[in-house]
Amino acid sequence: MSMTSPFVSPGECSRHQIFPGVQIQTCAGEQMMLSLVEFEPHAVVQPHSHPHEQMGMLLEGELTFTIGDETRTIRPGEMWRIPGGVVHQCVAGDKPVKALDVFHPVRDDYR
Amino acid sequence: MSMTSPFVSPGECSRHQIFPGVQIQTCAGEQMMLSLVEFEPHAVVQPHSHPHEQMGMLLEGELTFTIGDETRTIRPGEMWRIPGGVVHQCVAGDKPVKALDVFHPVRDDYR
Numbered sequence: 220m221s222m223t224s225p226f227v228s229p230g231e232c233s234r235h236q237i238f239p240g241v242q243i244q245t246c247a248g249e250q251m252m253l254s255l256v257e258f259e260p261h262a263v264v265q266p267h268s269h270p271h272e273q274m275g276m277l278l279e280g281e282l283t284f285t286i287g288d289e290t291r292t293i294r295p296g297e298m299w300r301i302p303g304g305v306v307h308q309c310v311a312g313d314k315p316v317k318a319l320d321v322f323h324p325v326r327d328d329y330r
Numbered sequence: 331m332s333m334t335s336p337f338v339s340p341g342e343c344s345r346h347q348i349f350p351g352v353q354i355q356t357c358a359g360e361q362m363m364l365s366l367v368e369f370e371p372h373a374v375v376q377p378h379s380h381p382h383e384q385m386g387m388l389l390e391g392e393l394t395f396t397i398g399d400e401t402r403t404i405r406p407g408e409m410w411r412i413p414g415g416v417v418h419q420c421v422a423g424d425k426p427v428k429a430l431d432v433f434h435p436v437r438d439d440y441r
Contacts, residue, residue, distance in 0.1 A: 225397040225416075227409040248385045248411040250434050251362065255387065255407075274359045276366070276430055278389065286336040296366075298338040300359035305336075319387055321432045323361045 229255070233330055238264050240311075243320075245329045252329060254320040258282070258311035266308040271322040273301040280316030284309040340366070344441055349375050351422075354431075356440045363440060365431040369393070369422035377419040382433040384412040391427030395420040 232244035232255070240262030244255045258264075258280070266285075276298045283292045286299060286307045293299075301307050322329075343355035343366070351373030355366045369375075369391070377396075387409045394403045397410060397418045404410075412418050433440075 225400060225410055225412055226395070226402050226404065227411065229407045229409075232409075246385070246409045246411065248383055249413060250383050251385050251411075251432060253385050253387060253409055253432075272359055272361050274357070274362050274364050274432065276364060284337070289336060291337050293337065296340045298340075298343075298357045298364055299336055300338065300357065300362075301336055302360060319430055321362060321364075321385065323434050 235329060238262065243329065245326075247325045247330055250324055252322045252325045254322065254326075254329060256316075256318045256320055258316035258318075260313050260315060261311055262316075263310045264308055266306050268304055268306045269322075269326070270303045271324060271326055272303050273299075273307075273320055273322050275299055275318055275320035278317040278319060280314045281312035282309050282316050282318065283312070346440060349373065354440065356437075358436045358441055361435055363433045363436045365433065365437075365440060367427075367429045367431055369427035369429075371424050371426060372422055373427075374421045375419055377417050379415055379417045380437070381414045382435060382437055383414050384410075384418075384431055384433050386410055386429055386431035389428040389430060391425045392423035393420050393427050393429065394423070
C-alpha cells in the first residue's frame with residue numbers, strides 16, 4: 220500500500236483472514252487504522268482483546284456482538300466503542316455482514 | 331449520549347450541520363470520534379484543516395475530494411487518510427452522499 224497518496228482504493232488495502240469466514244482489508248494512517256471487515260453468514264470472531272482502542276459501525280447484515288458483559292444484536296448504522304483491553308466477540312447472522320472498524324494506535328499485526 | 335454502553339444507536343449520536351447541506355452524527359470514544367456524514371447532492375465542504383488526523387471511507391454516492399494538492403473523484407469503498415494540519419475539501423456529486431469519518435484525537439467541537 221502506497222503511503223504517498225492520501226487516497227486508498229480497496230485493491231490497495233492489506234488483506235488478512237482473522238478467523239474462519241472473516242476477512243479484513245486494512246489501511247494504516249499515522250495513529251489510526253481502518254479495517255473493512257466481511258463475515259460469511261454465521262462466522263464467528265472468538266473472544267479476544269488488544270491494547271488498542273477500537274470503534275466501528277455496522278454497514279450490512281446483522282451482528283450479535285458482546286463487549287465486556289453486554290451483548291446486543293445490531294443492525295446497519297449502529298456503532299460500537301471498545302476501550303483497550305476489553306474482551307469482545309461477535310457472530311454474524313444469516314446473511315453476509317460488512318463492518319468498518321478503526322483502531323488507535325495502528326495494529327501492526329494487521330498491516 | 332450515554333458513556334455507559336459500548337453500543338451507540340444513530341438516535342443517540344450528537345448531530346451537527348457543519349456546512350450547508352452537510353450533516354454529521356458523531357460518537358466519541360476515548361481517543362477517537364466516529365462521524366457519519368450525509369451530504370445533499372452538490373453540497374460542499376469548504377477548504378479547512380484541523381490538528382486531528384482524519385481517516386474515512388465513502389459509503390454511498392460520489393465525492394470529489396481534494397487533500398493537499400491531490401484531487402480525486404471517489405466511489406463507495408474508497409478510503410482516505412488526512413494527516414493533521416493538511417487542508418482538505420470535498421463536493422458531493424449528483425446524488426446524496428454518505429461517508430464515515432474518524433478523528434484522532436476526539437474533536438471537542440463535534441461532541
